[in-house]
Amino acid sequence: MANDEPLLSIKNVSKEFYGNVVLQNVSFDLRAGEILGLVGENGAGKTTLMRILFGMPVIAETGGFKGSISIEGKEIGFSSPFDALDAGIGMVHQEFSLIPGFTTTENIVLNRESMHPSLLNEVFGERMSILDRPIMKKRAEKAISKLGVKLDPDMLVSEMPVGHKQFTEIAREVSREKTRILVLDEPTAVLTESEAEVLLASLKRLSSDGVAIIFISHRLQEVVEIADRIVVLRDGLAIKDIPAKGVTIKDIASWMVGRSVSSDVASRLKDRCFGEEILSVEQLWVDMPGETVRDVSFSVCSGEILGIGGLAGQGKLGIPNGIMGLYPAGGSVRLHGKDIVLNQPAGALKAGMAFVSEDRRGVGLLLDESLDWNIAFTAMQVHGQYLKPVLGGLFSQRDEKGMAILCKEYIELLDIKCTSHKQKAKELSGGNQQKICLAKAFAMKPDILFVSEPTRGIDVGAKKLVLDTLRKYNREYGTTIVMVSSELEELRSICDRVAIIDEGRIAGILPPNADLADFGILMAGLELSPEAAPAAAVETNNA
């Protein structure tokens, strides 16, 4: 059904953020009625590509992009998402953008309501027109019927099940007469299996009506099932662009993660020896919005570096946050065989655990305070350090001198670039802020350190330094580290074992030098083939 002229053609698109290359010469075409599966790891550049396509202002604000995008052979340059909508591109975002107190109809035709003019139009303009609700409803019903699903046009969004919200959003895009290209970013992430099936069916329907669809999903089986063609992004490069026929999930998985393993992993692992079990986690659940942990059990040995990987939203971030008491959690966590009371950050910290949060600016730092405050604060509150007694211990005061010394020590040790220890944290660059977060955790002298996304949003040089610092602390002070990261490569380069989380559970634990495709399969939420499984089991036994 696809004709020859591509509807959308992306040519040599490159984009960098502050010197960080995110996309590099990405090219592909999309024909009318075609479903294109776009897959890639987190950070592979999918989101950036879609932002460029949609004309998000953030792209222009960060210096624009190179290359060209054309629709039906005509080059386009959107300055806002509204231009993209006018050109016929509809986008369904990961998070719902619906008005909760409005009905399905009202949401579908939001700001495109049918109306008939009233007397006051001449005076106060178009907005005084009266809404024509019957026509609005008809339009909504038409859009819904295009999807081939059942939706009550008069139901309030706030009372809908999640799946209906997703359909409402798609219906909104479809209801625009112009929409010829539909972009869906992880549309099935929040749906149950049966809802997802309905969604896939309606997408197929839409494509048979001639709508071109870009389908982004980490559920590879869905991609294989629905897509006509598959484009795989990795590190900003479009490394595969092939028809979906005959492609297996395992192929995609290995393309997605496929990087050469550094050869020294095996040798690095050889001379690693660990002490006895230091931390054991059983049946942990954590109620962290967007990162729900459902049932996780694992244990860590003294001196080990455990990696926790997985795709975004699967719950890997919830694990350290739950153990440290930042989000409601349940289950049992034992450190040195002693139970840790959950939901109490103070207890977890006192027991000898420390945490470097993934939310650096939100949780990790006091942006408006000086560096020495940032580094010494936790140690002061938890261990009562950096306080000096006044009047024979009647009360105590901050030990500014001690804090300064501590801060200077870490500035030197971690090579933090700042003007002085009195500089405000918000004035530092991302990489240096991350180092402050690490210093704060090191100042606690923890037995076990949780590090969450330590290299997110920092440049390459700083990344290496942060990883080296972690390794150094592990080797020299024997600090046990649990590191959570979206970057598999990073986990493989530093960790002794890597656990992959999928849907709030541990899909499997692999040695860092395991087959890449195995990691990919675990991430996609599939069972590992039998011969791969024992490797993980052996590794666990070692521990």
Add this chain to the structure above:
Amino acid sequence: MKAAGSRKRTIVVRSCLGAFYVAILVIMLLTGKRHTILIDNKAAEDASYEAVDGMSVQIDSLKSSEFYPGDRDKVVVSGQRHKVKVEIFNSGKVEERSFVLPLGQDMLILSVPKMLAGKEPWFGPFTLQQEQRTSTETTVEGGEMSFGGEVVDTAPVKP
């Protein structure tokens, strides 16, 4: 183009509205403007006319009142065009006149004998040296930030 046409129409409608606003303002000012008319029944100082010995005077359709020599009464009217109807008790003669008040005058005096004698002008401005000043004189009360509704409900409402 259609848009240009409708824009033009919008401009026309809006300017009409502006004119309408001004017109209403002016109409309200004209029709709502209050004048106090003092009705006088006194003889002239030069005795060129005499006070009427008993009459009833009615302005527009307001309540009529009775006058004897030396009487003076006041009525409050809105707008500028008015009629005055005089009925003299003795002769039973009824005389009606209409008159237009000047907009800027708050208080006027209307001399009925002068009117009956046919002398112009039988009504004219009346200046009163601050007679109305009755309410107490105070400056702003302190503590505007104070709250509390002490003053709000003090005035009793007459049904």
Add this chain to the structure above:
Amino acid sequence: MSATKKKSLSTFLSEYAVVIIFVLFTLAAIAPSRLSIVYIVQEVITRLGRNSFLVIALLLPIYAGMGLNFGMTLGAMAGQIGLIFAVNFGVGDWQGLVFASLVGLPISILLGWVCGSVMNRAKGREMVTGYILAFFISGIYQFFVLYIMGSVIPIRNSAILLSRGYGIRNTLNLESVRQSLDTIFLLKAGPFSIPVVTFAIIALLCIFIVWFKRTKLGQDMRAVGQDMAVAEAAGIPVEKTRIIAIIMSTVLACVGQIIFLQNMGNLMTYSSHDQTGFFAVAAILVGGASVTRVSIANVFIGVILLHAMFIVSPLAGQNLFGSAMVGEYFRQFIGYGVIALSLVLYAWKAKKAASNARSSLRGQATGNGNGNGGQA
């Protein structure tokens, strides 16, 4: 079955806690006030005509998600300036009221625009900002009325000036317009007299509000009120819509204050507007509205309840405690207390709703606590 019934009862109680408390208080105070029911009802009718318009002015900002518009005081000030001019030019009767409204209109539009713009700079803090803004503009109003009027702006009616020659007197007698609206057609029904025209105007305003909700602008306002980010993404001009909501509220407050004052019959030049926002907000909250949810019924229930309470409480205080001041203070305590209580209940509910929404995200997490162990 009984569980759901129980739940609906408890939600009903928490939803209407303020209303229920109020009804009970008022009913309890009627007997000790020793007022006749006829008197109370007549007073309530009068006050309904006097206050409803002002309270309705609060509706639109609530629809637009800007909370209770304490900045409506700005409109009240514009209305007072209009009345001062009406008295100055000697325009009386209902024409005087229309004249005052027309003079107040451009002023209230300007003030509304200022208020809306300021609130756009303080999103999430609209209420406290509006409250302070009212004080701030009140200072400017005083400067204007006390120093500019009669010196820069000529005032021809020297009777309304202070003896020093400029500045408006403290108390302005509104004799020329007193109850001119109410008495156009005063319907006598048994022992009661009903200001029909006033009620007709209020009814017209209600119809307008209902109609307005069906317009595109009204729809946009509701969208903005529920989720600014989504509305913005859909291309609705959020800030402009919010400013329009405030302008409309201010203009209505201007007219409302004129209706209020024509009934009262005199204008406390420097303090009549102080309490406008307080009474209107207290009334609408007593009527069962919240910071985000309101209907026209809330307005009338609120005005009736609040004022019934205001009528009986001083005398009840007098008779129970031997001091009228106790009742006076008590009714103010209730007024402020109601606002505080409603705001607290609302903030508390919002917090609870947020945590409920979070726990629904938890999905099966809790349920699986003793399920099968890890897969490792």
Add this chain to the structure above:
Amino acid sequence: MRNMKEFIQEFGWPRIIIFFFLISLFVLAPFVGVRLDASISDVLNRFGQYAILVLALVPMIQAGCGLNFGLALGIIAGLLGSTLSLQFELKGFMGFFGAIAFATPFALLLGYGYGKLLNKVKGEEMTIAMYVGFSFVMLMCIMWLVLPFNSPTMVWGFAGKGLRTTISVEYYWIKILNNFLAIRIGRFFVFPTGLLLFVGFCAFCMWLFLRSKTGTAMTAVGSNPDFARASGVSSDKMRTISVVISTYLGAVGIIVYQQSFGFIQLYTAPSPMVFPAVAAILIGGASINKASMVNVLVGTFLFQGLLTMTPSVINSILQTDMSEVIRMIVSNGMILYALTRKMKVSK
């Protein structure tokens, strides 16, 4: 040049205008026949009178609870303390410190309840604080009428019960701090040593507290509650502590005010005390989430200077009393400015 620009941006135009306005008032004063020494003495006196009330705002701002529009609660605790002190006929320093002692339990109790309430309504603190303050003032109005006080200096003479609106402390502890070690120079200038010493002492205590472990934790809660939580600090507890301290200082502040002013003002008087205090700290350079001792001292001085100097100087120039209007515009304008100032990106 750029530094200057940054400084102005940081400090804000309104403050700079107020600063220069005040300076010009001082410069103008001698020319229009206002005695400078008397003015300065007046300003110092009023500075001391108000400073502790302004200081009371610091802990809550630091802990992220915003401007304490509910300071009236603290003031009421202070009123209870001073009326009790008069009731028991305590005089001199005994009376003054007795008032503080009597006020203590009320302040702690009210502050604790108030703090718990504010924890339940995070994000809406300021509006709610305002109305909680107002309604409590009204409740206390009833209380002043019915509480069984019977000291003849305090109750209405004719009724024999119910407290007066203003009660003189003349025979008890009037100007007890002002006159302590006061230095007189000439006829018009008095330096209220004791008052300023007491203010200094309170400010120093606050300074010490903010440097303690708890004070540090409180500041961190205000700066970033999530950070504080991740460091094992309970933000609710810190916020409650800050509210209690604020309320307590409000109580002490009003007693200091009364001894200097000479009267205890009851009934609706507490409410109008709050806004000037809030305006003062904002004029001093505080924002709604950061405040320091310098902000308190500078702000109180500027604001009270303005209030003292405008009536005398402006009135002599214009022959009319515009001070009230200026006070309204300046103080509310300042609060408005702080509320609408774009918050620095902290998240």
